[in-house]
Amino acid sequence: MPIILFFGFILSPFFLKEESCSITVHEDKYGYKDEDNIEIIPAIFDSVFPFHNKLSRIQFDGLYGFLNLNGIEVIPPKYDFASDFRNGVAMVSIKGKNFYINQKNEQLTRVSSSIEMEEAKAKIVIDNKWGVATANGKIILPPVYDFIGIFNRDLPLESIRINDKWGLVDYKYNIIAPPKYDEEIIFDNEDLENDLIPVKLNGKFGYINLNGTEVISPIYDFIGDFSRSSVERLKLDEKWGLINKKGIAITKMIYQYIDPFVDNFANATLNGKQILIDKSGNNIDINVSTVNRKSPVIRKYDRVLFFQGDHAKVEHNGLWGLIDENGLELTPPIYQKIDFFYDKIAMVKKSGLWGYIDSLGKVIADAKYEYVEPFFRDGFAAVKYKGLYGYINKSGIEVIPPNKYEDARGFDSGFARVKLNGKWGLINMKGELITKIKYDGIGEFIGDYAYIRLNGKAGKIKKNGKEVLFR
Numbered sequence: 075m076p077i078i079l080f081f082g083f084i085l086s087p088f089f090l091k092e093e094s095c096s097i098t099v100h101e102d103k104y105g106y107k108d109e110d111n112i113e114i115i116p117a118i119f120d121s122v123f124p125f126h127n128k129l130s131r132i133q134f135d136g137l138y139g140f141l142n143l144n145g146i147e148v149i150p151p152k153y154d155f156a157s158d159f160r161n162g163v164a165m166v167s168i169k170g171k172n173f174y175i176n177q178k179n180e181q182l183t184r185v186s187s188s189i190e191m192e193e194a195k196a197k198i199v200i201d202n203k204w205g206v207a208t209a210n211g212k213i214i215l216p217p218v219y220d221f222i223g224i225f226n227r228d229l230p231l232e233s234i235r236i237n238d239k240w241g242l243v244d245y246k247y248n249i250i251a252p253p254k255y256d257e258e259i260i261f262d263n264e265d266l267e268n269d270l271i272p273v274k275l276n277g278k279f280g281y282i283n284l285n286g287t288e289v290i291s292p293i294y295d296f297i298g299d300f301s302r303s304s305v306e307r308l309k310l311d312e313k314w315g316l317i318n319k320k321g322i323a324i325t326k327m328i329y330q331y332i333d334p335f336v337d338n339f340a341n342a343t344l345n346g347k348q349i350l351i352d353k354s355g356n357n358i359d360i361n362v363s364t365v366n367r368k369s370p371v372i373r374k375y376d377r378v379l380f381f382q383g384d385h386a387k388v389e390h391n392g393l394w395g396l397i398d399e400n401g402l403e404l405t406p407p408i409y410q411k412i413d414f415f416y417d418k419i420a421m422v423k424k425s426g427l428w429g430y431i432d433s434l435g436k437v438i439a440d441a442k443y444e445y446v447e448p449f450f451r452d453g454f455a456a457v458k459y460k461g462l463y464g465y466i467n468k469s470g471i472e473v474i475p476p477n478k479y480e481d482a483r484g485f486d487s488g489f490a491r492v493k494l495n496g497k498w499g500l501i502n503m504k505g506e507l508i509t510k511i512k513y514d515g516i517g518e519f520i521g522d523y524a525y526i527r528l529n530g531k532a533g534k535i536k537k538n539g540k541e542v543l544f545r
Contacts, residue, residue, distance in 0.1 A: 095143075097122055106130075115141065116517050118525070124260065126158045129177070138166070140177075149179045157233070160224035170202060172221070197222060206247045214247045229266070231284070233258050242271075242286065250286040264301045270319055272297070281321075289321040298334070305353040307332045307340070314342070316355055325355035341377055348377035348389060375407070385433050387412050396435045405435030416448045419468060428457075430470065439470040452485035454503065463492070465505075474505040489524075489537065491516050500524070500539070509539045 098107040098117055105117035115122075123131040129140045132151060139151035140159070149156075155167040163174050163182065174182040198205045198217055205217030215222070215234075222243070223232035231242045234253050241253035251259065256274045265271050270281045273292055280292030281300070290297065290308075298306030300319045308317050314332045316324035330343040335353065342351050349357050377389040378397075385396050388407060395407035411423040418433040422441060429441035439446075445458035446466075454465045457476055464476030465485065481493035489500050489508065499511030516535075517525035523534045526541070535541050 095125060097124070116525075118515075118517055123158070124262075127160075129159050131156055131158060140164075148177065149175070155221070157221065157223055160232075163224055165221060165224065167221075172199070172202060172204065215243070215249075219253075229261075229263070231261075231271075250284070251282055252286075255292075268300050268319060270300050272299075281319075289319075290317065303335055303353070305335070307334070316351075316353070324353070325351075341379065350377075385415075396431075396433075405431065409441075413448075416450065419449055421446050421448065430466075437470075438468065439466055443476075447484055450484060452488065452503065454485040454490070456482040456484050456490070465490070473503075474501075500535075508537065509535065 095106050095108055098105050100117035103117040104119045104122040106115040106122065119132045119134050120136065121133040125143060128143050129148065130142075132139055132141055134151040136154075137151040138153045138156035139147060140149040140156070142148050153166040153168055154170075157165045159177060162177055165172060166175050167173075176182060198207045198213075200217040203217045204219045204222045205213060206215040206222065207213050219234050219236055221233065221235035223234070231244055231250060234241045234243055234249075235258070236253045239253045240255045240258050241249060242251040242259055244250050251273070254275065256277065259271060259273055261271045266284065269283045270289060271283070273280055273282050273288075275292035278292045279294050279297045280288055281290040281297070283289050294308045294310050296307070296309040297317075298308070300306055305316055305318050305324055308315055308327075310327055312330075313327040314329040315327040316332070318324055328344065330346070332343075332351070333341040338353055339350055340352075342349050351357055375388040375390050375397075379387040379389075384399055385404060388395050388397050388403075390407040392410075393407040394409045394412045396404040396412070398404055409422045409424050410426070412431070413421040413423075415433055419430055419438060420433070422429055422431050424441035427441045428443045428446040430438035430446065432438055439457075443457045443459050444461070445456075445463075447455050447457075449455045449468055453468050454473060455467075456463055457466050457472075459476040461480075462476050463479040463482035464472055465474040465482070467473050479492040479494055480496075483491040485503060488503055490503075491498055492501055492511070493499075494511045497511050498513045498516040499507055500509045500516065501507055513526050513528050515525075515527035522537055526533055526535050528541075533541060
């Protein structure tokens with residue numbers, strides 16, 4: 075199988091779908107996961123952006139580059155700033171100098187009129203500031219901008235930036251939203267169809283419409299995604315409520331919390347009690363609701379979540395358990411948290427410590443660990459006990475006892491990363507070291523290689539421990 079290299083990281087060929095991949099985060103580093111929640115591009119980047127036209131901007135060590143959907147680094151991270159590609163062209167910046175590149179990372183001395191010209195208008199640069207003028211020299215946008223985006227014919231708006239503040243212009247370069255927002259205004263066709271574009275101002279969230287009007291003022295600590303629902307949750311000063319896409323409040327801001335909606339219902343906390351609400355803000359009697367597929371919900375529970383497969387989570391006095399489709403109790407409410415079931419096994423928290431149960435409520439591993447992780451790959455999961463890491467299998471056996479390593483990552487392709495005395499190395503599934511524990515940083519194995527950092531250098535390492543391609 076061929077191996078693909080990006081920035082010293084080796085990936086076997088995978089093929090993400092733009093519409094189904096999403097961003098994942100681990101210890102303040104970012105990567106991508108697929109629709110099955112599997113990390114495909116490891117979380118090693120300072121920041122990543124949604125894929126756009128089959129490319130994604132990534133930031134590594136403060137510099138920008140691009141990945142494609144196969145995980146190939148098509149442009150290495152070398153730029154102080156980079157825009158998304160539009161019609162095969164992106165604007166980049168190095169040491170205060172702005173210029174255009176194509177998808178081969180070639181600097182363009184002249185940009186095609188089909189990209190650069192919009193109804194006889196063209197970009198101008200004066201003192202490294204960008205503006206727009208007509209063919210006869212009339213200024214449309216004064217040259218005061220640090221960035222002006224390149225229009226994609228599928229999207230009628232583009233970004234502008236002044237001093238790290240972002241706004242939007244239309245095709246005629248009319249200012250739709252003044253450059254005052256904290257972050258680049260990212261949107262897609264679905265946002266445009268809803269006539270709602272998310273914005274962030276002074277650390278608060280809101281929405282503007284295609285005319286730049288603030289439909290929902292950016293004053294909230296959180297607002298849900300209207301692409302999934304016509305009614306969404308919002309949070310302000312530790313209180314939650316509901317609002318519709320027209321900016322009309324559905325409920326007052328009276329809830330301590332509201333869960334995401336599932337099948338038009340959401341669990342909410344009001345005055346310390348768990349209730350079920352619909353998208354009109356009506357309270358639903360959870361004791362007679364149709365949450366349970368075959369019988370009314372047993373009245374002893376304060377909250378019943380929706381079924382996932384053949385079980386549902388139930389809550390009583392702040393603790394969680396499981397019931398089956400007939401309302402029979404699989405495990406009593408004894409857990410502080412029951413996490414998502416992956417391959418019929420879930421992480422559970424009890425008395426501040428973690429363990430595992432299966433979907434029938436059977437204990438796989440007692441809740442004694444300070445940290446656990448899902449069994450995503452290879453059937454092993456990293457666990458932390460009394461400050462040290464090891465590995466457990468799906469039968470609950472500690473195959474590598476947690477008594478040595480100060481940090482560890484999950485197994486993948488038969489290898490895992492472990493940390494000792496501030497340095498990283500690799501072990502196999504027998505717990506045997508295949509490298510010395512000497513690296514400043516090391517990525518997971520994908521294919522035959524892993525990304526490594528050693529004494530300020532980056533490179534790769536084979537499964538036999540041989541270091542190659544240092545630079």
